[in-house]
Amino acid sequence: MADEPMVVERPLLSKFNVIAGLIILVGLWLTFKRFTGGLGAVSNLDHSNPWGIWIGFDLLCGVALAAGGYTTAAAVEIFNMKKFHAAVRPAILTGFLGYSMVVFALLYDVGRPWRLPYPFAVNQGVTSVMFEVGACVALYLTVLFLEFSPVALEWLGAKKIRAVVVRLTILLTILGVVLSTLHQSSLGAMYLLVPSKLHPLWYSPYLPVFFFVSSIAAGLSMVIFEGSLSHRFFKDKMDDEHRKSANDIVLGFGKGCSMVLAAYFAIKVFGLALGNNWNLLGTGYGLWFMVEMLGFVLLPCLLYAIGVREKNVTLIKWTALWTVLGIVINRLNIVLICFNWQLPADQRYFPHWMEIGISVFVITVGIVVFRFIVTRMPIFFEHPDYKEAH
Amino acid sequence: MSTSRRKFLKWLTAAGAASALPSVAEGHGHFTGYSDSYGVLHDTTLCVGCRSCEKACNEVNDLPAPDRPFDDPTVLSDVRRTDEKAYTVVNRYDVNGPSGSPVFRKLQCNHCKEPACASACFVGAFTKTPEGAVVYDASVCVGCRYCLMACPFDIPAYEYNKALEPRVMKCTMCHPRVAEGKLPGCVEACPMEALTFGKRDDLITIARERIRKYPDRYIDHVYGETEVGGTNWLYITGAPFETLGFRTDLGVTPAPELTSGALAMVPVVIGVWPALLGGIYIMSQRKEKIANQEKAAAVKDAINTTQAKADAALKAATEKAKNEKDKAVEKAVKKALDDAAKQTGGGEA
Numbered sequence: 001m002a003d004e005p006m007v008v009e010r011p012l013l014s015k016f017n018v019i020a021g022l023i024i025l026v027g028l029w030l031t032f033k034r035f036t037g038g039l040g041a042v043s044n045l046d047h048s049n050p051w052g053i054w055i056g057f058d059l060l061c062g063v064a065l066a067a068g069g070y071t072t073a074a075a076v077e078i079f080n081m082k083k084f085h086a087a088v089r090p091a092i093l094t095g096f097l098g099y100s101m102v103v104f105a106l107l108y109d110v111g112r113p114w115r116l117p118y119p120f121a122v123n124q125g126v127t128s129v130m131f132e133v134g135a136c137v138a139l140y141l142t143v144l145f146l147e148f149s150p151v152a153l154e155w156l157g158a159k160k161i162r163a164v165v166v167r168l169t170i171l172l173t174i175l176g177v178v179l180s181t182l183h184q185s186s187l188g189a190m191y192l193l194v195p196s197k198l199h200p201l202w203y204s205p206y207l208p209v210f211f212f213v214s215s216i217a218a219g220l221s222m223v224i225f226e227g228s229l230s231h232r233f234f235k236d237k238m239d240d241e242h243r244k245s246a247n248d249i250v251l252g253f254g255k256g257c258s259m260v261l262a263a264y265f266a267i268k269v270f271g272l273a274l275g276n277n278w279n280l281l282g283t284g285y286g287l288w289f290m291v292e293m294l295g296f297v298l299l300p301c302l303l304y305a306i307g308v309r310e311k312n313v314t315l316i317k318w319t320a321l322w323t324v325l326g327i328v329i330n331r332l333n334i335v336l337i338c339f340n341w342q343l344p345a346d347q348r349y350f351p352h353w354m355e356i357g358i359s360v361f362v363i364t365v366g367i368v369v370f371r372f373i374v375t376r377m378p379i380f381f382e383h384p385d386y387k388e389a390h
Numbered sequence: 391m392s393t394s395r396r397k398f399l400k401w402l403t404a405a406g407a408a409s410a411l412p413s414v415a416e417g418h419g420h421f422t423g424y425s426d427s428y429g430v431l432h433d434t435t436l437c438v439g440c441r442s443c444e445k446a447c448n449e450v451n452d453l454p455a456p457d458r459p460f461d462d463p464t465v466l467s468d469v470r471r472t473d474e475k476a477y478t479v480v481n482r483y484d485v486n487g488p489s490g491s492p493v494f495r496k497l498q499c500n501h502c503k504e505p506a507c508a509s510a511c512f513v514g515a516f517t518k519t520p521e522g523a524v525v526y527d528a529s530v531c532v533g534c535r536y537c538l539m540a541c542p543f544d545i546p547a548y549e550y551n552k553a554l555e556p557r558v559m560k561c562t563m564c565h566p567r568v569a570e571g572k573l574p575g576c577v578e579a580c581p582m583e584a585l586t587f588g589k590r591d592d593l594i595t596i597a598r599e600r601i602r603k604y605p606d607r608y609i610d611h612v613y614g615e616t617e618v619g620g621t622n623w624l625y626i627t628g629a630p631f632e633t634l635g636f637r638t639d640l641g642v643t644p645a646p647e648l649t650s651g652a653l654a655m656v657p658v659v660i661g662v663w664p665a666l667l668g669g670i671y672i673m674s675q676r677k678e679k680i681a682n683q684e685k686a687a688a689v690k691d692a693i694n695t696t697q698a699k700a701d702a703a704l705k706a707a708t709e710k711a712k713n714e715k716d717k718a719v720e721k722a723v724k725k726a727l728d729d730a731a732k733q734t735g736g737g738e739a
Binding site: 035039040046079080109112113125127129130132170175182185186190192194195208 | 471472473474506508509510511512513514515530531532533534535536538539540542544546547548549550551552553554555556637639640641645646648649651652653655656659660663664667668670671674675677678
């Protein structure tokens with residue numbers, strides 16, 4: 001290796017491990033409460049507000065923010081943008097863990113999680129958009145697992161199986177894009193059923209398109225944002241290729257994201273025009289809609305463009321965080337903030353601290369697994385046995 | 391030859407007939423609901439808010455005892471919704487002012503002709519029966535609660551406090567009782583005949599007849615006739631519907647139509663994306679291959695040119711060297727001859 005990686009001590013009783021350990025302990029206690037007392041024991045969910053932050057944050061935001069997997073893989077493998085190659089493995093890992101966390105959180109949210117295979121194995125509700133979401137997420141999780149598997153196989157030294165899986169790369173990438181297109185959009189399509197409950201500024205027949213396009217922006221921004229975090233915490237694990245291409249990735253993805261956000265802004269305006277909801281812009285919800293549209297779509301779009309033009313990597317990194325925040329706000333608007341907007345305030349939903357606790361627990365488990373993998377497996381560096389193997 | 395062609399045509403006709411039959415029955419025909427289905431007409435002008443229907447419902451469905459007894463009139467001071475302990479609730483609306491006579495409205499599943507809950511369920515737990523009821527099968531339910539989300543009337547409730555076998559709870563229009571030839575519990579219990587059970591088509595006629603006979607008593611609208619594509623429970627009232635907690639902004643589009651367009655895109659994406667992305671992949675690979683070939687050719691060309699130049703230079707240099715050598719040899723020979731001549735001459739002299 002050109003430069004020996006600096007060895008960073010990661011002691012067992014580090015600050016990270018202690019905090020993560022405590023969160024996991026609380027999480028296990030909440031898990032016990034949830035599965036012995038029912039959903040009511042740990043959540044503020046009720047008959048009029050059946051979906052809370054587990055769906056709004058863990059599922060909808062989780063899936064959108066894990067979109068980096070399919071966008072990066074498509075850019076490198078299909079569009080042949082080789083200079084982004086170093087971003088593929090971290091993005092696939094984030095995607096795989098992101099989707100695993102989504103399913104993990106879903107086990108808490110659905111009433112009888114042991115029946116999750118029923119829609120496929122027992123009785124197929126094919127009229128449901130959720131059937132499509134479920135089928136695609138299940139298949140895509142499998143695809144992500146296979147896309148990720150060469151990493152683990154290199155670590156384990158299983159050369160023959162790895163060679164077989166690597167040969168499937170392009171097929172898996174295309175399958176990943178197809179499945180992601182379908183379920184990213186159909187998460188939005190699930191809300192097509194509720195025109196009477198979702199505020200008209202957010203309800204649109206274009207919801208599936210909005211969700212799909214914004215997921216690309218979310219995925220690209222997450223790759224930038226997560227990359228900058230990894231550079232801070234796992235720099236010792238990175239090889240030369242990874243460190244050298246980091247700025248190329250930030251600039252390239254920032255440029256792409258700026259364009260995607262511009263397109264997203266345009267179709268959102270079309271949606272507003274189609275619904276002829278201009279008059280609602282003057283209301284309180286209208287103001288909030290403008291904050292989302294101008295502050296979290298148009299502003300990052302411009303900041304990305306400026307950052308790319310001036311090669312200002314720091315600006316792009318902060319813009320990525322801002323965009324991620326904007327996507328979270330958008331999803332929470334649809335599921336919680338602008339949902340049931342006609343109900344009186346006392347019948348609206350606000351998460352119980354234990355619901356938030358379980359969400360934090362799920363995310364912590366995800367981060368711990370991420371940390372375990374990147375400190376051991378060839379994510380930020382190429383395995384010495386497989387150099388130039390792709 | 392002719393037989394095979396005849397066979398082929400026969401197959402074609404058979405295939406055509408087979409595919410045409412269901413498409414005529416389902417695809418092209420606009421589904422307007424089961425024609426002979428039952429429903430209930432709720433005439434709010436006759437309802438006195440005695441809550442006998444709530445009590446009967448609780449009994450026939452073996453629901454848990456209510457928090458407050460059915461004869462407690464203070465219950466009516468809150469506007470309630472259905473929950474896991476009550477498939478139906480009666481609410482009071484003081485539309486004529488605090489001193490005027492209140493209006494009571496019974497709330498329960500409206501048994502949509504094309505139910506949003508059934509359209510939403512990914513495990514097919516809801517069935518719209520030809521008899522009119524929308525029934526739920528707890529034995530397959532996963533508990534995602536998308537049905538609660540989807541219902542435009544906010545009717546289904548969930549057993550949030552059950553850990554192991556939580557169910558969705560909602561009115562069944564007493565489907566088992568109706569199958570036995572009995573009336574739904576609430577209809578049977580109503581002392582004021584504010585509830586009328588019958589064929590939905592007949593109920594619409596009855597409702598229209600009442601509105602026609604007493605135009606001063608009723609608003610000229612049968613709620614549920616067209617709302618969200620029509621429901622099997624129907625309502626007529628004397629007060630504007632929105633003042634009695636009815637949503638009047640639901641439109642007439644049945645729930646399945648809201649998502650059919652998005653679902654229709656699935657095969658398009660599955661069909662088009664792989665071809666498009668595969669094509670882009672092949673093009674980018676080809677572009678790279680051509681670029682590599684061109685690069686290789688250019689390198690080869692450059693090498694050849696350089697080689698030729700080098701060869702020429704070498705040749706020139708060799709020739710020059712040879713010339714110089716020749717000259718030097720010649721000169722040396724000449725000098726030697728001269729020296730020899732001189733010596734000879736000197737010796738003689």
